[in-house]
Amino acid sequence: MSLPRRDLFEIPEGVIYLDGNSLGPLPKAARAAMDRVVAEEWGGMLIRGWNAAGWMAQPARLGDRIGRMIGAPAGSVVVGDTLSIKVYQALASALEMRPDRRVILSDSGNFPTDLYMAEGLVRTLGRGHELRTPAPEDVLGAIDGTVAAVMLTEVDYRTGRRHDVAALSARAAEAGAVMIWDLAHSAGAIEVDVTASGCDFAVGCTYKYLNAGPGAPAFIYVRPDLAGRVRPALQGWLGHAAPFDFDPGYRAGAGIERMRVGTPPVLQMAALGAALDAWEGVDMAEIRAASIALSERFVAGMRAACPDLRLASPADPALRGSQVSFAHPEGYAIMQALIGRGVIGDFRAPDLLRFGFAPLYLGTEEIDRAVDVLAGIMRDGLWDRPAYRARAAVT
Amino acid sequence: MSLPRRDLFEIPEGVIYLDGNSLGPLPKAARAAMDRVVAEEWGGMLIRGWNAAGWMAQPARLGDRIGRMIGAPAGSVVVGDTLSIKVYQALASALEMRPDRRVILSDSGNFPTDLYMAEGLVRTLGRGHELRTPAPEDVLGAIDGTVAAVMLTEVDYRTGRRHDVAALSARAAEAGAVMIWDLAHSAGAIEVDVTASGCDFAVGCTYKYLNAGPGAPAFIYVRPDLAGRVRPALQGWLGHAAPFDFDPGYRAGAGIERMRVGTPPVLQMAALGAALDAWEGVDMAEIRAASIALSERFVAGMRAACPDLRLASPADPALRGSQVSFAHPEGYAIMQALIGRGVIGDFRAPDLLRFGFAPLYLGTEEIDRAVDVLAGIMRDGLWDRPAYRARAAVT
Structure with missing residues (x-):
């Protein structure tokens, strides 16, 4: 190339x-892709598009394509919702994985919505969790055995300062804390390898460096050995093991599928697909x-x-x-x-x-x-x- | 007409x-509307579209248009996310409004995702809430002073059976329970008057009778006298009083604005706008x-x-x-x-x-x-x- x-x-x-x-x-191709999904799929197939156009499988298929850019294996990334929602999902699951710990460790340079979502979860839980936000350079030293989850954005949205993902992830693992990386300013911007980092969760958005358009959906990665054990807080029907059985009770879908929530944004996903085409072979x-x-x-x-x-x-x-x-x-x-x-x-x-x-x-x-x-x-x-x-x- | x-x-x-x-x-007009937002707004304005094309104000503006169809005053409906997420927002806020009660009352005919989201919230809260799902015809008699929230879908997705909104809402109010209506099969289908019902929350989707396309965003209504007091569980940055101040701490936006979460799906909203045009004067x-x-x-x-x-x-x-x-x-x-x-x-x-x-x-x-x-x-x-x-x- x-x-x-x-x-x-x-x-x-x-x-x-x-x-x-x-x-x-x-991306020039996104314009035609959008028009095609609108006219041919929505217009022409109507409800049949869910099967015939593969709408239902898109969140996983697009997730796999993003996965290849961030070092995630197939079947470990799924697309949907907004980054705020994906942060909430990751953090809520993380806290449930560490019921005996009460500290969420982030930093003062994190993007505000990550902190707001954490704050809202803490209040909703009402179990005395504490959100700590030291200066970015002090985070490594603040990871200890009381920390339930470390939630950081790799690249600071203001200054571009980059965290040491390997060192922080290793320290979190050592301390038994769940590691959540927000890759909003990383995916498509820098080399990312979620597998090598060993992190538990990663989330990101697709409208920045991935060029998927205003309001494009977010993505979430869950480490494959963990995905089948994670309990979603946002138990939407499309994360159910068999959504179209319409069971009255929730059964979590296989692996990463359980991080899906509601009906996926089919039209926005068409733009995302075209945007990812521009990354092919890069x-x-x-x-x-x-x-x-x-x-x-x-x-x-x-x-x-x-x-x-x-x-x-x-x-x-x-x-x-x-x-x-x-x-x-x-x-x-x-x-x-x-x-x-x-x-x-x-x-x-x-x-x-x-x-x-x-x-x-x-x-x-x-x-x-x-x-x-x-x-x-x-x-x-x-x-x-x-x-x-x-x-x-x-x- | x-x-x-x-x-x-x-x-x-x-x-x-x-x-x-x-x-x-x-809707025929949606095709051109999508192409225009893709080519002229995203393509031509780039980041400037948030101001120049009014993307930031769309969730409230489209919410007002839906509001007119469901008897909601201006400034009481906002668009975004999926219906599952909106159900969660309404229910989490409702439970926080009734800290001394532990029962969520729904019915066995509710759409599964509403029940799944409630189940997930109950588990996440871990405070012994109970989700009750009697048969639809038994709900009225089951509303008592122990019920924190009544969460019902007006029209049954399988049979079309319709709840008596007025009677149930009145009974919920009498019992001091928060009333949440899911209007997924009501908005654009039948006459709805959320104001007359006196309900606290209403949620719905826009891809059914409103014709906004696959994966179109959902909406949420909060009764105006309540909106300024509701505490959102999903504290996203776009529900902040001043998102672009990037405060480290969350301050809830004015009224219904606080029910916004992340970056709105601008492209899908263009289709929604065109779809609502077909309802003008109806x-x-x-x-x-x-x-x-x-x-x-x-x-x-x-x-x-x-x-x-x-x-x-x-x-x-x-x-x-x-x-x-x-x-x-x-x-x-x-x-x-x-x-x-x-x-x-x-x-x-x-x-x-x-x-x-x-x-x-x-x-x-x-x-x-x-x-x-x-x-x-x-x-x-x-x-x-x-x-x-x-x-x-x-x-």
Whole structure:
């Protein structure tokens, strides 16, 4: 293969897209795939699509395809719901596996929804569980025999800082804690090997680096030797051993199937399938190398051209995911000025400009051009306008 | 208006579709709506679609449109997730509202996923709650001061039998129990007035009579005076008061917004929007009258032409939803023979043939033709073939 595969994506004329860490661009094939599932399958097959078009098997089939990108064996990943729901499923099962422990260990850099879902579960359980959120660098030392579950996001959504998955997973195993990895900013971004890590659960989303579209479903991995023993908290009918028997009582489906909940989002899954096609034959090691080359080039360019923007990500690319962030007190307005000129990144309060690097559709030309545009904005103070300072609802 | 609005739907040539109670047909406008959101919004706006295309506000906006069909005021319904998840949210909140009570009262005719989700919640809570499932006709008498929540589906998915919403809701209120209605087979099918019922929660799906497509999102209603006090068990970031502040701690959003969980399924919501367009200006009383006329015509036709098929639904149309079911020991093979001839209903074990009536796209011609085809199958024993007896995974 050769990167980038820009021609597989619909990138608007004049746009340099450095926000694939938030929402990936449209794979050209997804448009036709969506129209086909809408017109031919829903329209033409109607209810028969569940069998004839294989809708029912899609969550496992797509899960297997994602599994190949994260080192998970066939039959250990399933697609559905949102990442928040998948976090809840993993954590609820984890706590049930460790009835004598009361600590959920996360970190202060985790994505808020993971912490909110944990908080909600703790309150719902009402059994005195405690959610601890030390600084990311203090997590390793905080894993001890009181910890029921370690729940971490590998790559920090703000800075791109990357956790040491191997060391943390090993420490969790040693302490008898259940290990849950959130791969939201990892899947499709960096090399992931859930099997090698030995973790118990992994969850992630598909609308970032996997490019499956806004609101695309999430995924969950359960270690194969564990999957048949996990007790789902969210006992939906499609996780039942025989959903169409309509038994009054729940019997958990085989292995990972039990992590399915309700009716799968068939239309969104069509987009996901097309998005995964763009990954066929891609070597994640090559993606990682290309991502590092792009981000290092960006960081070097910024250092030279935009010295007022402070690198907020680890300087060592091995310690970050596939994004870099820069801090500036006027970060919001600067990002709006940048977006106004066709270079799309995003902003996270209080002062972070985020830039994601997706080698599938980005090359050195885009990186150099982005630096140039940003340098021009900084040099001429072009960000200092009321229109760029006015905050939108979603940033 | 005049019914039916057949021209708004894509019904394959030669097909008579009596399975809209399971999956509604494709509204013609949904195809273009999907393509537009994929190409123009996702493709053209990329991340900017959250603001520019109003993706973030869609769950509430679509919720308001559904609200108008079920007697819910603006700002009391929100769309997202699956019905299983919405059942869980409602029930978990309900149990938290009645900490001193331990009984969840449902019935043996409820759709299995509602019971499974309740069972899973009971086990997760581990506080000795009990799920009771008397026969549907015994529920009213079983509501007493020990019941924390009454969780019922208005229309039975097998027989179409309809609960007395007013009487049950009143009895629940009197007993101090939280009332949760599952409107899966009600929304778009019959007249619903959640406000008049006084119920606390209502949930439903949009892929049946609302025609929003396979895997379309669910909805939840919370009574307005209650919404600001409900504590969500599933504390997702999009139910937070200020999701984009990325606070480490959860603060519930205003009113119904707190029942949102994760990132909404933007692409599926586009189909839902187009599907709801087909309902604009429709009077639910007129729909109900037309549905009864169609089902009564069907029942009368069947009585005359197919005496071997026994009506398994209430004979009084006031006591059923918008479907009728007939029982026959060879029901499965009979339904396959029928589907093979373009008349699509479905089968539920052990012996039920189900037929749904959706006056938006069905008229008397379709009903008469369906009866004729079925009569021919029965008269000539056309169902008695190995191909029709072979069971598919999903029926």
